[in-house]
Amino acid sequence: MTNRAAHFVDWLNQRFIQQGAPVQFSHEGPRVAAHGFGVALESAFQPIIGAVSGRTLGWEGLVRPHSLAGESLPVVEFLDRFATGDDMARVDRICRSLHLANFVRATPADGYLFLNLHPRHLLSTRRHGEVFSHIADAAGVPPQRIVMEILEHKTSDEAQLADAVKALKARGFLIALDDFGQEGHSVHYDRLTALKPNIVKFDRSLIAGASEARRY
Template structure:
């Protein structure tokens, strides 16, 4: 063994010992402070049980009084001491995790980005660290290293460190995504297996339907990037419900369990998650019923417009029933390539209000809407009325739904569309 590596391991194990009154429970000393491991469970919504635990350090002084974990790291006087303390915490967590013999669960370990990069530069130390962990009985594929997203972007060598870590077989979690200067470009480049969303997103989604949709779309994009999504800081059933609605994969927070020295049983089903799933079933059904009741008049009115159009009647006459409905914005006709035919029709007495900022979008000209879901779905099911999910319309930059139906007219394919305001639901 390299003398430097041997010296490092001797120093780490010299600072650790089993707790006198709890065999198998390890603690460590750093300066005049005592370090202990606590673990917070991380649940999977589909599995309803813990699939991992985040290791958190707990610090006390010589008299046993609890101190803030930050206190230990704020007293570090040099980078070498920072590296030592970081390694000591991780080795302590691995020992306490392995001793409890919980199978098939991840251990999440926080790593300071500078220490993460430093370790990757010292291949022999990294190799020895891997051997120590495996000898303790923890395969590297059950280790998840957490690195804060905003800090890691400041070091150009971070990507090389990621490659070195991946060669060991561990997983990478990007922490606090959605706070500060979060960037999807980093996700594409680094390809973390897990992305932890910042709790601030959850707080915003709790007070805004629009932000809840934004969070849902963000989760969808992260899934497209190949990452599982973990939402931490969940404290209430309502927040857990928001996470489930957003298709979050993994959840963590006081609502599911506070950090403690003992691990929960891996097979333990969460009563809260069971409750949230039951609520999901009920609210999903109710929400679908409310949605169908709300869009039904638009569907019916759009279906009624087909025959007059096929008979050659004017668009305004054919869409009269639709334009009389509350919330109706406009009707328009598209050709088989998605181009607008003729003028748009608005409800009687309504002048389409346009903010000057969005005026260029109102002058559609030769615009094509062939990529829009309402156009493509209508062509895929000719004669069947389609309704989109709420989206931001380019017709005035409003939140709306579009009702559409494709039909044949004089041997040519046409798509009739009607926009309805959906902002009233906010």
């Protein structure tokens, strides 16, 4: 672990202790944080490949929960425990902080970090990106290297979602749309114009459909 990564882990622990959050980030192991809700969380990084260049543009941080005994837990089941309000905001921030800590430790200095962001989280807070901007600054990662990836889930207020995304952009974060064109998620076509994302990740079904159409 580099000195910067070690310092950031210490900074995170102090911050969460002050907030009374039941979490302890670990210096040991490649990507591990012990979580006070009875699970351990790890980061898994999926490379993001440019469609034209074919080169790795960045890495998407994905949470992998385990029981304290080491048994893998379903991600959706874990996240659904914290589906609303302050609990959701705290767990979301813990996961993003974990990915950021491991990104600093394990990846090159010129790639982007993609972080999934459920629309319901953006509707649950009014300080969009304010806290995480401080966390990214402590990690030494500029917001221009962090891509907030808006998941495909529908919301009760798309206008509020657009305002939240605008606030994130104002803080320097990049915005991506996930699984654009996925069957059953027509909401993405409206979001494309409303959110004006920097990056669009096409769903495989859309690409497969285009390839099939070329046969006729």
